[in-house]
Amino acid sequence: MSILPHVAVGASVGYFTSNIPEAIGGGYISHLVLDFLPHWDPNVRDKNMPRWRKILYIILFLIDLSLGLGLLWLLRSDPNMMVGGFVGAFTDLDNFLHLSQKIGIKTHVTGSGWQTQVGVVYGLSSQCIVTLLALYFLYVRAL
Numbered sequence: 238m239s240i241l242p243h244v245a246v247g248a249s250v251g252y253f254t255s256n257i258p259e260a261i262g263g264g265y266i267s268h269l270v271l272d273f274l275p276h277w278d279p280n281v282r283d284k285n286m287p288r289w290r291k292i293l294y295i296i297l298f299l300i301d302l303s304l305g306l307g308l309l310w311l312l313r314s315d316p317n318m319m320v321g322g323f324v325g326a327f328t329d330l331d332n333f334l335h336l337s338q339k340i341g342i343k344t345h346v347t348g349s350g351w352q353t354q355v356g357v358v359y360g361l362s363s364q365c366i367v368t369l370l371a372l373y374f375l376y377v378r379a380l
C-alpha cells in the first residue's frame with residue numbers, strides 16, 4: 238500500500254498503545270496487515286515503462302509522501318500515534334534496500350508473496366476506503 242494509508246492506520250493503532258515499544262510493534266503489524274489486504278501499487282521495476290508514466294509515479298509518490306508526513310506532523314503531540322504512523326509507513330524502506338542491496342525482511346519485501354496486488358481500480362478503492370476510515374477515526378478520536 239501507499240504511504241498515507243500506512244501512516245493513518247499505524248497512527249490509529251498507536252492510539253491504543255501505552256508506550257513507544259508497543260507503538261513500534263503495533264505500527265509494524267499494521268503495515269503487514271495492510272500489505273496483505275488486496276491493493277494496487279505501481280510496478281516500479283518495469284524496465285519498459287514509458288517516461289511519462291515514470292514521471293507520473295514520481296509525482297504521485299511525492300504527493301503521497303507529503304500527505305503522510307503532513308499527517309505525522311498533525312499527530313506530533315502524541316508520541317505513540319506518531320511512532321505508530323511512522324513505523325507503519327516506513328517499514329517499506331526495506332523494499333528499497335532489498336532492491337538495491339538485497340537486505341530486507343523476507344516475509345515483506347516485494348516479490349515475497351505477502352503483498353496482495355490486484356487491479357488498479359479495485360486496488361486503489363481498497364486503499365481509499367482504509368485511508369478514509371482511519372482518517373475519520375483519527376479526526377473523531379485523536380485530533
Ligand SMILES: [Zn+2]
Nearest residue numbers: 238272328329
Ligand atoms: Zn509494505
